[in-house]
Amino acid sequence: MLVDAHCHLDFPDFEGEVDDIIARARAAGVGKLVTICTRLDREPLVRAIAESHDAVYYAAGIHPMRAHEEERLPEVAELVALAAHPKFVGIGETGLDYHYTAESAEVQQRLLRIHIEAAQETQLPLIIHARDADDDMATILEDGYAKAPYPLMMHCFSSGPALAERALAIGGYLSMSGIAAFPRSSDLREIFAKAPLERILVETDSPYLAPPPHRGKRNEPAYVAETAKVGAEVFGLSPEAFAAQTTENFHRLFRKAA
Template identity: 50%
Template sequence: MWVDSHCHLDFPELAADRQGLIGRAVDAGLKAMVTISTRVRRFDGIRAIAEAHDGIWCSVGTHPHNAHEELDVTAEDLVALAGHPKVIAIGEAGLDWFYDKSPREAQEQGFRTHIAAARASGLPLVIHAREADAKVADILTEEMGKGAFAAVLHCFTGSRELAITGIELGLYVSFSGIATYKSAQNLRDLARELPVDRILVETDAPYLAPGKFRGKTNEPSYVVETGKVVAEAVGLTPEEMARQTTANFYRLFAKADPLQRLSA
């Protein structure tokens, strides 16, 4: 069975047919999914989705695009919200210097706040990194020196150097539908180089549908297509990849109950 380790079920593109996409995910062989927070002030909606369904988990945090809007959210605030039984991760947080929708100083402050929350709560941090690889690597290395924390580099499209730094620091690397694109041979080559016990797959739905479905609204069931492509890249069968990435998921997101399963 597969797990979609990163999607956004509260986004309008998915909210209109949420029950339908859950049913399609079950039919595709998904066991669980994680709906990821982008604004703490909208966390109640995220939590309600997770509470309503077995096999759906959530995170709590502020996306770097919105960092400047929630600088008043403290690590202690995040830890308190993360006490809910359905919250299994902190984030997503990090640096996005491609869009620069939030001042870089605000993004870095938010990133470090979320790292502190991950360290204090024991929950893994979901990291967003775009066009800021060297700075992300520097912050992760510096912060890991202050005390260990678990994390995943989500929707990875960065440099080999960032991926290897992450692996050396004990992090996981997650591949999205981008890894299926013809232009992304570098990502498939990188996947082959990484330890298979540190690889996750995700959709980042409603965005980045894999090549087979490109142009459509992405949804959690499509994670299977990404998993098949990554499996071929690393030399595993799809069945082996499903088992491996699911085991990796429950190792990293240890608060998630593996006995809970999606149901239509």
């Protein structure tokens, strides 16, 4: 069995097709999916998708690129309250993105710290989006962890080796997306190869970042199998062994989905 540890089934790209999308994922050997809410006003919709499908779990938070759009930042207690739902398995996604939204760096950092507190209180995995913010990202994660440990997933990891090392040092997991399967991503594959196999996950981040041979098309959870094939090559494993290990890793991190 494979797990798609991060997808977005509520996005317009999948409207009216969610049942078919999930059926194709199951046919491709994907036994579980985590669909991610990126803005809290959509949490009821994302929750309903998880409630309607046995294989689907969900997480919720505010994406860093949405931070500047929020009229107010959530209270830690609001995120903690969501975690009471039996299919709510993670906090986020949250993080820092200075590539497109560097002007909102200060509010992104405040928002990230709120999510960290929620992860500390619930002990659910903090799901991190990081782009062009490696130093600030690592420092804030480390500062929070020093105050109180929390589980951590670096979603769609495509940052540099220093952030990978610092995240792993505080117990974080690195999630491999379709980016790792792109032909020009040899440097990224080297980062994964140096990480402990027991800390590797696979995901699609669909509808984005489809791996070859689907690159340039809409991504979907079934295609996590293509990324997993590349992951197996990186670690010198059979596809079956890599699938088994990453599924075990997922269940260790996302305990509520085990």
